[in-house]
Amino acid sequence: MAERLSNREGIKGMANPTRYGMLRVAYWLQRLSGLGLLAYLIGHIYETSTILNGKAAWDNMLSLTETPGGHIVLVIVIGMCVFHTGNGIRVMISEGGKGIGRPGQPEYPYKAVSLSSKQRLCIWVSIALAALAMMYGAGVLFGN
Amino acid sequence: MATVEVPKEEKDAHAASAPQQSEPKTITLRIARINPSEQHEPKFEEFKIPVQKWTTVLEAILFVKQNLDHSVAVRYSCRQASCGSCGMKINGKPRLACYTKISELDSPVITVEPMNNFPIIRDLAVDFKQMFATHKRMKPFVINEESEVKPGTKEFVQKPEDLEKFLQFSYCIKCGLCNSACPTMSTDKSFIGPQGLAQAYRYTADNRDKGKNERLKIVDESHGIWRCHFAGSCSYVCPKGVDPAMAIQLLRGYLLGFGK
Numbered sequence: 001m002a003e004r005l006s007n008r009e010g011i012k013g014m015a016n017p018t019r020y021g022m023l024r025v026a027y028w029l030q031r032l033s034g035l036g037l038l039a040y041l042i043g044h045i046y047e048t049s050t051i052l053n054g055k056a057a058w059d060n061m062l063s064l065t066e067t068p069g070g071h072i073v074l075v076i077v078i079g080m081c082v083f084h085t086g087n088g089i090r091v092m093i094s095e096g097g098k099g100i101g102r103p104g105q106p107e108y109p110y111k112a113v114s115l116s117s118k119q120r121l122c123i124w125v126s127i128a129l130a131a132l133a134m135m136y137g138a139g140v141l142f143g144n
Numbered sequence: 145m146a147t148v149e150v151p152k153e154e155k156d157a158h159a160a161s162a163p164q165q166s167e168p169k170t171i172t173l174r175i176a177r178i179n180p181s182e183q184h185e186p187k188f189e190e191f192k193i194p195v196q197k198w199t200t201v202l203e204a205i206l207f208v209k210q211n212l213d214h215s216v217a218v219r220y221s222c223r224q225a226s227c228g229s230c231g232m233k234i235n236g237k238p239r240l241a242c243y244t245k246i247s248e249l250d251s252p253v254i255t256v257e258p259m260n261n262f263p264i265i266r267d268l269a270v271d272f273k274q275m276f277a278t279h280k281r282m283k284p285f286v287i288n289e290e291s292e293v294k295p296g297t298k299e300f301v302q303k304p305e306d307l308e309k310f311l312q313f314s315y316c317i318k319c320g321l322c323n324s325a326c327p328t329m330s331t332d333k334s335f336i337g338p339q340g341l342a343q344a345y346r347y348t349a350d351n352r353d354k355g356k357n358e359r360l361k362i363v364d365e366s367h368g369i370w371r372c373h374f375a376g377s378c379s380y381v382c383p384k385g386v387d388p389a390m391a392i393q394l395l396r397g398y399l400l401g402f403g404k
């Protein structure tokens with residue numbers, strides 16, 4: 001109840017990417033893709049561990065990924081991987097204080113320099129690379 | 145230098161049929177009413193308000209207080225984006241009520257609520273105790289043994305480029321909009337927050353100041369600077385161009401050894 005009175009937005013507010021521009025969208029995508037990749041990594045370890053139960057179990061598991069559903073999951077993983085890496089590099093550089101502009105004299109309408117077109121471009125490039133990789137991956141997976 | 149363009153008078157045919165600019169429009173103002181000692185959820189009350197092109201959200205709220213319901217609790221003082229009192233959630237985003245024109249919201253319904261991530265006092269007024277205490281904890285003053293001007297000493301000389309390193313961060317009016325928009329703030333009640341972190345940078349970047357190590361130690365804690373994920377929402381809502389997100393990343397640059 002104390003938290004309710006403190007009027008904190010909570011996880012719902014944190015996970016709402018719609019209100020504060022492109023950097024907030026990137027923050028949300030980075031979280032989502034990070035958690036998605038973590039889930040995939042755990043699943044992947046489980047999947048590959050089936051080889052310990054012999055070839056039959058392994059083949060059985062492998063056939064799961066060779067369904068259309070399995071292919072879609074893999075295509076999404078490819079997208080998450082590429083976006084998370086690209087945007088992650090932008091975030092690492094920026095969080096070291098590089099590439100975020102220099103302080104100066106703010107003038108009306110006080111647009112923040114750190115939310116510059118350079119930052120937004122990097123985010124869009126990460127999204128575009130992810131989309132290209134997903135298309136290529138889908139081509140390979142669904143092509144044969 | 146910035147130039148101000150005076151709009152040409154519109155004299156086209158449709159201007160004649162358009163309503164006179166001075167004729168007020170009516171909008172619906174929805175005000176969240178809550179008294180935390182009695183209820184947990186706000187109730188919304190609706191008021192019809194006549195507005196002009198230049199009417200601000202604060203003026204609309206004051207119209208309600210003067211003419212319709214004087215019991216609405218709202219905090220304000222300067223009415224010109226200088227005192228930092230009137231922050232509230234306006235149509236879903238934290239903004240200064242005195243600095244937000246109804247016309248720029250482009251909506252016939254305006255909803256005002258208390259800002260998130262601050263305890264509610266009543267209705268639209270929120271409690272800044274924690275933010276002010278955190279601000280104080282950042283040592284918001286120049287730390288320098290020789291700051292006293294005594295006979296035989298001179299004031300510090302600062303070049304314009306020295307000033308530019310911190311000037312924009314000193315424009316903070318402590319309105320709390322940044323803390324209200326911050327995604328970390330919305331789940332972590334102990335986070336220093338963009339307001340405090342930006343002020344820690346403001347003094348650290350001041351070449352008269354010698355308190356860098358003290359302040360870096362204060363922000364380098366588990367609910368400190370590392371909880372910032374550069375979502376940029378603070379800078380997106382800041383009404384004074386402080387750009388707290390930039391200050392935080394530059395401060396982190398010091399800690400990582402990239403800054404000077």
Ligand code: HEM
Nearest residue numbers: 030031034035037038041084085088089091092372373374
């Ligand atoms: C080249 C590869 C990678 C790079 C450059 C990278 C970069 C980053 C960065 C910079 C962050 C922090 C973002 C922030 O401050 O909000 C992050 C968060 C995260 N990453 Fe990665 N990452 C990579 C690979 C991975 C992989 C393979 C996984 C999963 C197994 C992963 C899972 C996560 C998770 C769970 C988070 C936390 C998300 C959050 O708290 O917002 N990352 N990554």
Ligand code: SF4
Nearest residue numbers: 316317319320322382
């Ligand atoms: S940094 Fe900007 S938004 Fe935050 S308290 Fe200061 S003036 Fe308000």
Ligand code: FES
Nearest residue numbers: 222223228230242
């Ligand atoms: S009344 Fe002072 S900032 Fe709005």
